[in-house]
Amino acid sequence: MARVLCVWFPDWLLRRSDAPPDRAAFVVGNRDGRPLVVAANDRAMEAGVEAGMTRRSAEALCPSALVLERDPAAETIRFEPILNAIEDLIPRVEVVEPGWVFVPTDGAVRYYGGERALVDRVAATLERLAPGAHLGVANGPFAAYWAARSGRPTLIVKDEKAFLSGLDISALETEELVATFRWLGVTTLGELAALPRHAVASRFGTRGLEAHRLAGGEDRRVLPRRIPDDLTVETIFEEPLLLIEQAGFMARRLAGSLMALLDRHRVAPYQVEVEAEAADGVVRSRVWRRAEPFDTRALAERVWWQLRAWTETGGITDGLVRLRLSPTALSDEGYQPGLFEQREVRIETERALERTRTILGPDSVLRARPQGGRDPAERVQWARWGEDFAEPARSLASPWPGRVPAPSPSLVPSRPRRLEVEWDAEVPTRVRLSTRWEPVLSWAGPWRRQGRWWAEEKPSALYQIVTSAGAMLCRTTGGRTFVVGVYD
Numbered sequence: 001m002a003r004v005l006c007v008w009f010p011d012w013l014l015r016r017s018d019a020p021p022d023r024a025a026f027v028v029g030n031r032d033g034r035p036l037v038v039a040a041n042d043r044a045m046e047a048g049v050e051a052g053m054t055r056r057s058a059e060a061l062c063p064s065a066l067v068l069e070r071d072p073a074a075e076t077i078r079f080e081p082i083l084n085a086i087e088d089l090i091p092r093v094e095v096v097e098p099g100w101v102f103v104p105t106d107g108a109v110r111y112y113g114g115e116r117a118l119v120d121r122v123a124a125t126l127e128r129l130a131p132g133a134h135l136g137v138a139n140g141p142f143a144a145y146w147a148a149r150s151g152r153p154t155l156i157v158k159d160e161k162a163f164l165s166g167l168d169i170s171a172l173e174t175e176e177l178v179a180t181f182r183w184l185g186v187t188t189l190g191e192l193a194a195l196p197r198h199a200v201a202s203r204f205g206t207r208g209l210e211a212h213r214l215a216g217g218e219d220r221r222v223l224p225r226r227i228p229d230d231l232t233v234e235t236i237f238e239e240p241l242l243l244i245e246q247a248g249f250m251a252r253r254l255a256g257s258l259m260a261l262l263d264r265h266r267v268a269p270y271q272v273e274v275e276a277e278a279a280d281g282v283v284r285s286r287v288w289r290r291a292e293p294f295d296t297r298a299l300a301e302r303v304w305w306q307l308r309a310w311t312e313t314g315g316i317t318d319g320l321v322r323l324r325l326s327p328t329a330l331s332d333e334g335y336q337p338g339l340f341e342q343r344e345v346r347i348e349t350e351r352a353l354e355r356t357r358t359i360l361g362p363d364s365v366l367r368a369r370p371q372g373g374r375d376p377a378e379r380v381q382w383a384r385w386g387e388d389f390a391e392p393a394r395s396l397a398s399p400w401p402g403r404v405p406a407p408s409p410s411l412v413p414s415r416p417r418r419l420e421v422e423w424d425a426e427v428p429t430r431v432r433l434s435t436r437w438e439p440v441l442s443w444a445g446p447w448r449r450q451g452r453w454w455a456e457e458k459p460s461a462l463y464q465i466v467t468s469a470g471a472m473l474c475r476t477t478g479g480r481t482f483v484v485g486v487y488d
Contacts, residue, residue: 005103005119006136006144007086007126012099013039013070015078015130024062028055029070038070057388072098076305080313083286085129089122094271094289095302102141102289119154138163141289142214146171160217165190172211177204183370183396189215231267232326233258240279240319244311247320248304255300258325268293269327274306279318284310287328299325353385372396374403374449376412376473376485402449404462409473409485416482419474421465428465431472438467446476 009015013027024043028035035055047062055067075098086103087093094102105118112118119135126133136147138157143164147155157163167189169181186192192200193215201209233254241247262269270293275285288302303325310316357365365385371393373379383389420432428440444464451457460477462484473485 003105003109003115003137003139004141004144005090005105005122006138006141006148007101007103007122008134008136008145008148009099009130009132010134010149011039011041011132012079013075014041014068016068016074019068020066024049024065025068026058026062026065027068027070028058054388072301073305073308075099076309077312080309080315082126082130085125086122089125090118092287094287096289096291098305100145102144105137115156119156123154139217143217161193164215164217165193172214174207174211177207177211179370180204193217231258231261231330232324233261234322234324236322237320240321242319244308247307247311247323250320250323251303251307252296252300254323254325255303256296258327259294259296259299262327262330267327267330269299269330270294271327271329272299272302273324273326273328274303275322275324275326276307276310276316276320277322278316279321282316284315289329357385369393370396372398372400374400376404376409379408380412402447402462404447404464404473407487410488411486413483413485416475416484419472419481419483421474421476421481428463431465431467433467433469438469440465440467442466451477 014025019025019041024041024047026037026040026044026049029038030036031038037049037051037053037055037058039051040049040058044058044062044065047065049058049062049065058065059067079095079098083093083095083101086101090103090105090108092104094104096102103122105115108118109115112121115137119137123133123135134148134150134152135154136144136150136157137155138144138147139160143157143160146167147157147163165188169187169189169192170178171189172178172181181187181192186195192212195212197209197212200212204211235250235254237250241250258269258272270291271287271289272294273285273287275283277283286306288306290298294302303323307316307320307323311320353365362384366382367385368380368382369389371379371381372395381389381393421428422430422437426446428443430437430439432438443466446461446463449460449462451459458477460475463474463476464487465472465474471487472483473487475482475484
């Protein structure tokens, strides 16, 4: 796999004229339909503001902070001179977003006489133009990105598997998948890579398979099915487009045409080259990369940002006469989106949930996340749809003595149900179900609890009881038995 240089500016979103140097500030962007913090300066972070939290939570922690709305188009315009400087040294640059690019280094390494010489040359150029860049080099973009985020200004990774194995599982940056891995006791990429691939693919599907490959030092693999070579779309304008609004309209139209063409071949683009020709004959090109396949909306946005950057920085003058989109990295593996990942599906789903909540009340639609606890009901934290969780989740890594081992019950009643049980000493022999008695086929326990005496809880014990009608988790206390969970 070709070596890759990642150039990453940690504070790029805050490098804007309206960001105050002497006051707390954070930038808010729209993610999954919610206003979330995407960057914060040191003063805001000292007050507890972190990327990923909601705007409301950030304002509660730091009410004096200046809130800035994210503007990707303006960020692209500010980043254009830096891209030009990198391209003067290395011809091909792949843009993930403003402030974050990948550069293939193979040819440039030979030209400059070595990897270290190349990296030093790029670092010196960026230091003169825009100090503060972090550089990482590795065999693939995933490892190169985390090398750039290692905390050191420059890191060249020699042993990629060893480097990746020490990264926390959160490096996958997929919240739901990371939470599940932690719940299973997998806390590092090395531990994930040690799991059998077929087991990970069977349990987590395409996303788990991709995560396992990344953890093992593999980036996107070459696919056996031949993808057509020419899947390019282009449009030529008889009269040059002089207005950026006209260019934006054509960007959306051409992006739609490209995605329709790719859909017919059942492939998805991870990289797309944008090429534009000005009326004076100057041709500019830029490659944009995305971790997940582009959709029409995401591609149209990036083409429009790029056209606007070229127009406002003098890269395109006298109007636009030709626009060309060429996918440069394609995959036919397919991708199963989550419930809220496709914009149209997300909007319809949120509308249905809001309608349900309006009709049935605010407590009718809830969301959950795992947390530490002893009883099954304690291990899930609930919050109303659209609201933050009331308190931080309890640690999953704590020992929680007295916790019943896996598997967990599939159904946990909101209130424990009384159950009649006949005992022989401390051995359950039969249970009463409705009007009949069922013999106990097998059982496990007891898991004893002392109870929280300060809350007037009595000592109790948990049993797993299996009958011909099903399996139950039961609690005995004060001579009575209650059902607290039902197993499939």
